[in-house]
Amino acid sequence: MKKLFLSLLLINFSTAFAQQKFKTENVFIITTDGFRWQELFAGMDSTIANDKKFNSDSSKVYKTFWANSAKERREKLLPFFWKTVSEKGQVYGNRWLGNKVNVKNPYWFSYPGYNEILTGYADDKVNSNDKLENQNITILEYLNNQPNFKGKVAGYSTWDVFPFIINEKRSGITVNSGIELVNGNLSDREKLLNEIQMNIPPSGSDRYDFLTYYLAKEYVTKNQPKVFFLSFDETDELAHEAKYKEYLFAANSFDKYLADLWNYCQSNPKYKDKTTFVITTDHGRGDRIKSQWTSHGQKVSDCYQIWMAFLGPDTPAMGEVKTEGQLFQNQLAKTVASLLGLDFNSNPTMGESIQNVYKK
Template identity: 25%
Template sequence: MKKLFAIITTLAVVSVSSCSDPKDVGPATPYENGYKTKNVVLLVVDGPRISETWEDSTKQHIPNRVRLLKDGVFISNFMNNGTTNTNPGHSALCSGVYEDIANDGTELPGYPSVMQQWLKYTGADKTKAWIVASKDKLEVLNNCKLADWNGKYQPSADCGTDGNGSDYRSDVITMNQVKNVMKRYSPNILVINLKDVDDRGHNKDSIGYINAIKATDKSITELWDYIQALGEYKDKTTLIVSNDHGRHTAGTRRNAYTSHGDACKGCRHIEFFALGPDFKKNTIINTNNYEQIDVASTIAELLQFPLQYAKGKVIKDAFN
């Protein structure tokens, strides 16, 4: 535990005022010869509460992230300012637009994701953009309602089902699929959903909920190590870790961790943790200037393509 505190105390802390216009969606200034990032992996950890991860003073459940932070950047008060449920949260991360879409997978997002827009812009094969998820209902992320985009430029998808009749599968299966996809297809954009934390919370399994947070933390290190072991990814890939939503704050609620979906701080306060060749290292950013819809614009900035519909801004303070 002392090692964790030692690492934390050596971090650079960046405080940024929130005076910038939230409509400022202009790109960050790129390096003279462009960004080093050629691939972006967005890992969405479904539904942990920030008080059990980064805001726990001991950081006891996320030791791997604490160690990785020497090479990464964390935003301390990153927020979901939209609907705090799974499908709306994932849609906001991928499209840069808050929408209150159905949470059961029966409704497509209204606007194209970064994956669709990147595929159109580059003309790349659909195997170069993927959504790999533990929940089958997230397959809707590979399409949208908008007429000019519906059924077009769709990324590849591998979502849910465990082969035994369930629409969900364990995160272990999903992570194995992620590695298979990366090794076989080398996608430039990869969105991953890990559901076990959310699942254990809804099942009122307090021990399982904490163990799932720990297991996800280990998976993040394994994924980063895997990225560095592949020639197509090493030193040219940015990994962004975030959440679709948090969970209710404890307060007066009994078993608050079991659910989510309203505007309480616990549901809105989510994670932004990232590592990559164009991002700061050993840095914690303290600002209330960034939110969930900013992730899509940041991915587009790193890969240098335009987003037509996104309402977010580039997370400029994370860049070198």
């Protein structure tokens, strides 16, 4: 009898949760690969910037990004993030204040991290960056199978492994990644971006982030997806190349893309005050040993440390969360579902939704 009562209680709770009405009708999940929490919360690191191995000419980077306080430096580096996302939303992961965000997977690199973000759990079998079809169901695939979202889920990325992470073949989700031309009834802008992709000299990444962004924005403008995954790569690639100045400028460009996309959403009646941005990264980088800022993976002791942020109509404006606490990467998938009034359960080890992110 007790088991029956408990089962009914859980069913009633799930039903009540699913019936909650939020203002959020659309979610954009936006990532910048391997961007350290240290720069997010304190801006330019002078120790790295002054090291000739990582920055041969420090004059421009100092002129552009340096200030005496961490608050000023981070606002110079990421003005939209700190003047809009933080002021109107929530930011987690400032470990100097005891507010921690960790990955759960034991590998601390990209495919395992994105699997964890999108599926809500760490899968030990996802242990390489190889182009293998993901056997796990992502929040994107789950939503694309819901009547209200069918055909309204898509992803654009710089890194060309995402068609496999999202399992484009099985899920039926449009995923444009790497140097991939856009097909179909093309706008003039898409024709131009295709031409640039075919003729521009290659970057260290699979394509330049600016191409990913403007292709993605054109897709959003034309197709009005309800759920959109957008992933940039240059913060990771330039860090691996030990180019600190370029890494900072890539982060600054990421901030500009965020601002432009948010402003577009707020100017469009379909998205205005109905859209939540979920912003994060897949893994951290070294800092305890400063020379390891270029690296990540199991041999780099502190790169399991990440950050996350939320901006949208159901997210109370808590700003930079300064209380001690611990969140995990595996909580993002359920949080996305919760914002849309749904309960995503694909694995018993999934992280719980972050309840501060939406009004009860």
